Each structure stands twice: as C-alpha cells, then as structure tokens.
Amino acid sequence: MTICEIMALAEKHAAWAIERRRDLHRVPELDWDLPKTSRIVTDALDEMGIGYSRIRTGVVALIQGKGPGRTVGLRADMDALPVTEPDGCPFGSTHPGRMHACGHDVHTAVLLGTARALLECDFPGQVKLLFQPAEEADGGAEPMIEAGCMEDPHVDEVYGLHVMPYLPAGHIECREGALNAASDLVDITVYGRSGHGAYPDQSRDAIVCAAQLVTALQTLVSRNVSPLQTAVLSMGTIEGGTANNVICGQVHMTGTLRTLSPELRAFLKDRICQAAQGVAQAMDCRAEVRLVPSYCALINPPQYARGVLDTARELVGEDRTHVKEASSMGAEDFAYYLLHAPGAFYHLGCGFEGQENAPLHAAGFRVNEDCVQYGIAMQTALTLKALGRR
Numbered sequence: 305m306t307i308c309e310i311m312a313l314a315e316k317h318a319a320w321a322i323e324r325r326r327d328l329h330r331v332p333e334l335d336w337d338l339p340k341t342s343r344i345v346t347d348a349l350d351e352m353g354i355g356y357s358r359i360r361t362g363v364v365a366l367i368q369g370k371g372p373g374r375t376v377g378l379r380a381d382m383d384a385l386p387v388t389e390p391d392g393c394p395f396g397s398t399h400p401g402r403m404h405a406c407g408h409d410v411h412t413a414v415l416l417g418t419a420r421a422l423l424e425c426d427f428p429g430q431v432k433l434l435f436q437p438a439e440e441a442d443g444g445a446e447p448m449i450e451a452g453c454m455e456d457p458h459v460d461e462v463y464g465l466h467v468m469p470y471l472p473a474g475h476i477e478c479r480e481g482a483l484n485a486a487s488d489l490v491d492i493t494v495y496g497r498s499g500h501g502a503y504p505d506q507s508r509d510a511i512v513c514a515a516q517l518v519t520a521l522q523t524l525v526s527r528n529v530s531p532l533q534t535a536v537l538s539m540g541t542i543e544g545g546t547a548n549n550v551i552c553g554q555v556h557m558t559g560t561l562r563t564l565s566p567e568l569r570a571f572l573k574d575r576i577c578q579a580a581q582g583v584a585q586a587m588d589c590r591a592e593v594r595l596v597p598s599y600c601a602l603i604n605p606p607q608y609a610r611g612v613l614d615t616a617r618e619l620v621g622e623d624r625t626h627v628k629e630a631s632s633m634g635a636e637d638f639a640y641y642l643l644h645a646p647g648a649f650y651h652l653g654c655g656f657e658g659q660e661n662a663p664l665h666a667a668g669f670r671v672n673e674d675c676v677q678y679g680i681a682m683q684t685a686l687t688l689k690a691l692g693r694r
C-alpha cells in the first residue's frame with residue numbers, strides 16, 4: 305500500500321475519529337475509574353465488529369488479518385487530569401474539575417480511527433489495540449502487561465504516540481534512545497528530638513538538619529554526576545515544626561528524581577541515602593529514606609525510531625519531521641511495553657501554526673484536530689510496514 309493510499313484512508317476516517325474524540329473530551333475520567341471512557345471505546349469496537357477483552361477498565365482488542373503473521377501492538381492511554389476546563393469549548397468537560405488536558409482523548413480517538421483504516425487493509429497476522437488506563441496516576445501499563453496484554457498472541461512490535469502542542473499539527477517528532485526519563489519518589493523523614501526553643505543544647509533540631517540535607521542533596525547532581533549526563537533531583541515538599549518557640553523534632557520532605565540511565569539511577573539512589581544518613585549523623589539526628597520507583601526510562605531502540613522518522617518523512621515531508629535533540633525529563637509509562645517488544649514512541653504535533661499554544665496539563669491546553677488524520681496515517685503506515693505490507 306502506498307503512503308498516498310494510507311493518507312487517503314486516514315482522511316476518510318478522521319471526521320469519525322474526531323467525533324469520538326469529542327465524545328471522550330466531554331467525559332474526562334481519572335486513573336482506572338473510566339466507566340464512560342471505556343464504554344465509548346467498546347461501543348466503537350462493537351460498531352466495527354472488533355472483538356476485545358477487558359483488564360479492569362482497560363480494553364485489549366484484536367484485529368485479525370488474513371493468514372498467519374506477526375502481531376503489532378498499538379497503545380493509547382485514556383485517562384484525564386484533575387484540571388478545571390475553562391468555559392468556551394463546544395464539547396467541553398461535563399465533569400467538574402476534570403479535563404483531558406494531556407490529550408489522551410486524542411490518542412484514544414486516533415487508535416479507534418486507525419482500527420477503522422486497518423479494517424480496509426489487507427495484511428497477514430494481527431493488530432492488537434491496547435486502550436490503557438492510569439497513565440497519569442500510578443501507571444496502567446505494568447498492570448496491563450502483568451495481566452497478559454502483550455501475550456497470546458505475543459506482540460512482536462509496539463507503537464505509541466503523544467500529542468505535542470509545541471509542534472503544529474502535521475509535524476512529527478521522534479528520537480533514538482532515551483525519550484523520557486525514569487522517575488522515583490524521594491521520601492525522607494529526619495528525626496531529631498524536640499525541646500524548648502531557648503535550650504537548643506537539650507534537643508536535636510530536625511529543621512537545621514533538614515536544611516543542611518536539602519543543600520547537600522542539591523550537590524548530588526551538580527557535583528557527583530558528569531556534566532555530560534542528565535539527571536534532576538527536585539525536592540517539592542518540606543514540613544515540620546509546631547510552634548515558634550519549640551525546637552522541631554521531626555521533618556518530612558518529598559521530591560522527585562529523574563534519570564535517563566539505569567546505572568545513574570541506581571548510583572543517585574545510593575547517594576541520596578548516603579547523604580541523608582551522613583548529614584543526619586553529623587547533626588546527631590537520624591534520617592529514614594524511602595525511594596519509591598515510578599516509571600522506568602522510555603528508550604526507543606534506534607532502528608525503530610529511525611523507522612518512525614522515515615515513515616514521517618514519507619508522510620509529512622522532511623521539513624515537518626523532527627529529530628528531537630534532547631530527551632524529556634518527563635515520564636511516560638509506554639516505556640514498559642518497550643521492555644517486552646521492540647518498537648517506538650513518538651510525538652504528534654497538535655498545535656495551531658503561528659499561535660502560542662498552552663502546554664500539556666495546562667487548563668488552556670487546546671488541540672488542533674487536524675492532527676488526528678496524521679496520527680491515524682502514521683499508526684496505519686507503521687503497522688503495515690511491520691506486517692510487510694509496505
């Protein structure tokens with residue numbers, strides 16, 4: 305199938321997919337709690353005659369090709385954010401305090417549109433559609449994989465996309481290697497001994513210790529990590545103390561660690577523990593450190609990222625295809641699918657040309673729906689290529 309034929313197919317199904325996107329946009333839901341969202345998905349699959357199974361509110365659908373062959377997985381995340389949408393959108397959120405401010409309504413609609421396009425194509429093997437909850441929360445990818453979504457039939461190649469408002473619709477961006485960072489929650493409690501503010505010698509001040517510790521933590525990236533490597537450690541909360549004249553006996557603080565390589569991740573986790581315990585000991589206090597792993601880094605295998613960029617060049621041209629220069633320190637749980645099958649994750653421009661576009665997660669985030677046809681065309685083209693039909 306030629307790229308022109310694929311683009312024509314995508315254009316044909318874009319209006320239908322945009323209607324589904326607006327349906328989804330009206331009913332933003334959070335985490336795993338996606339009854340209306342997954343209903344819109346399964347209604348559309350029923351309409352297309354595509355069989356599916358459920359993993360809680362996640363949906364795994366299978367399009368059977370003609371004859372035996374490989375299996376391609378395509379993933380869309382479905383959840384929204386606790387953001388209040390401003391008035392003015394004709395298909396605005398009907399759920400107060402919730403909004404599709406990360407564009408997952410577009411991802412889901414693009415995947416449904418891709419399914420419609422693929423139903424008109426001849427290919428061997430099969431295509432698995434992975435509609436995933438909870439990307440914005442604790443992560444839906446790992447539980448979906450644990451429940452078997454990458455097996456039976458085994459997914460041989462997997463693709464996913466994310467809309468990006470800083471790129472106009474019709475632009476595509478990808479990167480070989482690390483695209484998103486690994487993320488860890490850093491949770492530290494400093495224990496001292498409370499006492500009278502006038503008699504510091506009879507207490508152990510947890511606030512002074514915590515202040516030294518925050519400063520020490522800020523030297524880990526600047527002094528222990530090579531300037532040519534990338535890491536971020538940001539402390540976001542700190543609380544302690546009850547009164548101005550009481551020396552504080554306990555301080556609790558939390559932060560986030562972002563890294564791109566597993567080695568650096570392990571090294572910095574060790575250094576955080578050493579710094580906390582060392583500083584606490586020097587101040588005659590005690591520190592307890594809890595490091596809770598969140599998402600792993602998203603690493604695009606080079607060959608597959610190049611495949612995405614080659615397909616994008618064919619589809620939208622060289623000048624609208626971008627090689628992303630640096631990784632994002634944001635996290636994305638598509639990373640886990642790439643631990644089970646090769647493939648790639650890429651960015652689909654959804655901005656308005658020549659306008660200032662609000663970022664993802666902002667209440668002012670808007671989608672240029674022209675991006676839907678390009679998303680459908682890209683996913684269809686990548687699938688047909690993986691199945692030997694292009």
Ligand SMILES: [Zn+2]
Nearest residue numbers: 406440664665
């Ligand atoms: Zn998001």
Ligand SMILES: [Zn+2]
Nearest residue numbers: 406407408466
């Ligand atoms: Zn997102």
